[in-house]
Amino acid sequence: MASVKVAVRVRPFNERERENDSQLIIQMRGNTTGILNCKANTRDESIRYKEFTFDYSYWSHDEDSENYASQEMVYHDLGTEVVECAFEGYNACVFAYGQTGSGKTFTMMGHQENQGLIPRICKALFDRMSENSKRGTTHKVQVSYLEIYQERVADLLQRHDNNSLKVRQHPTKGPYVEGLTTCLVTNYGHIQNCIDRGNALRTTASTNMNDVSSRSHAIFTITFVQAGYCDGVPSETVSKIHLVDLAGSERADSTGATGKRLKEGAYINKSLVTLGSVISKLAELSTEKK
């Protein structure tokens, strides 16, 4: 099982793009994504057209296409492995990264009638737990949900008067957010309630690029404890699943942002650049180790 997997997804045109007769510049074949640079001032196809290979390339541009990648398919490829990891005692993380309006919240959360990765992963966890309970394993599931808005951490499961929680470093457990609400959940309905409550508190706003644009990074964390017997000895396994819906990078001239929206956009871009640097550094370190 690869430790990191990268998937890209193309969404359908939105109304604005249809009205503008926008040109589709993405092609997908298997796990390869091709991008056409129609602004390149050359006829040289090797310059105009570039292909990149990912673990998965999801074609969700038109539902009628036989290659259409549904929420179910994305869950099947990416979500089932997360559930598998959690039951094996590993930590797992999925995050959605991309330009504003590109479909991150749709992929992570989806809609009631077309659910995304987060509700599907939660549902599968509880289904599998009820199977395992029959074999004597007991489980405890806790969730927390936070957003990082303009570099401040806010609890999405309970509004605090002071809406800026502190991030601290625990000597053995690593980073944590002091005072963050954790809810003990015992069934899927309960976890769904937490998700809905958190989504309702999340900071969103309308921009020219997206009517419901997330203005914050959101992290939904599931702490999953399994207790049972291993070779007759009582044992406990703890795993954490972090499901992250990042705010999208944006250009002020495209979003039409001014005032508060512009300031939000600046914070979003700055934090995404920093995240990119962190990921590059980690990748460098892991290459050096090999």
Ligand SMILES: Nc1ncnc2c1ncn2[C@@H]1O[C@H](COP(=O)(O)OP(=O)(O)OP(=O)(O)O)[C@@H](O)[C@H]1O
């Ligand atoms: N695969 C898809 N199929 C159908 N509709 C989609 C798909 N992906 C995105 N959409 C629609 O596109 C719009 C923008 O998507 P979404 O809000 O998920 O973008 P986002 O990347 O989270 O944006 P932001 O960074 O601004 O929050 C929404 O109306 C969403 O329903």
